[in-house]
Amino acid sequence: MALETVDKYVSFIRELLQDEKDTPYRYSNASIVRALSLALPEAKKLRPDLFLNVTIPTFVTADATLTTTVVPVDEMYRLALAYFCVGMMQLRDDEEVQDQRAAAFMSMATAKLTQVA
């Protein structure tokens, strides 16, 4: 199954961002993991039922733990978190991206959480 742990999120998000070559990365691990930490409370705001009896974690970028740190969200809603992170990455002022793309990913994240989309 995909997207159980933080490192799987990071690699999937890099795939969507076309940032898979560490020469170095355009978007740092710290930045992506911070976005993932922000995605969980944002998702909880829209869907509190997804986090019943769950304490929202704050992820850190210690590489050794990324492979084992589980992201506590139901498998039906993992893609929404990934889209949110891609949107957050592209919100920054960067000549490579357009604001429309960032807005599209943020909207898709919301839609994934609140609609059968």
Next chain:
Amino acid sequence: MAAADITRLMNNARARLAGATDQLLQIELFNVMDEFFKGSNVWNEDIDIIIPGQDPANTQYDVTPSGPSLVDKLLWVFTVDPNEPTARGSQIGAFMSTPGVLTLANQPSSDATYRVTVALTVQDPTKRDGYVTFPAWVLAKYRATILDGLLGNMMSQPQKPWTNTQLSVFHMRKFKNGVAAARVEWTRNNTYRRQAWVFPGGFSRGSQKGRSSWGGPA
């Protein structure tokens, strides 16, 4: 692993509630069963308690169900005659202003055993797998009503992928009708074509005074 009947109920609900998690379904199932039992009274238990003679008036007696459940209402109290264990004794006036705490209208002068019949509802904790505990026959008999309650409650939640106010009203109406029908069946002890009225208690053992005339404890 959940029993086959609860799995069937959950699969029915999952198919109609795209995106709903099992944990949320289990929470709403608890709410539905609580409303169902409180509205229908179908879950009953006879509990024998020994009343010491000469207790002061208004002495309170705890009535504790055998399984994980909560006393909702006092239905009736009868004496248990140790010399005639197969016969029902006379009816006793009793009250339960706090659910689970019995108070008698008149204290017995000598030790007596009273059979207290109560209506139960669901209680925490749920089972380890998250499912609420209640008798299996209830789900077997009222599976459609329970599914309607579950769907109605889930669909009434705001801003969820499965939110549907129109269908929520539809299912909740069916649920309310199902609860009312269950209550009527219970008052008739699940018998076909039986009238709600039963023959006065003067023709059976015990006093006619205070005997129910609407079929409950027949």
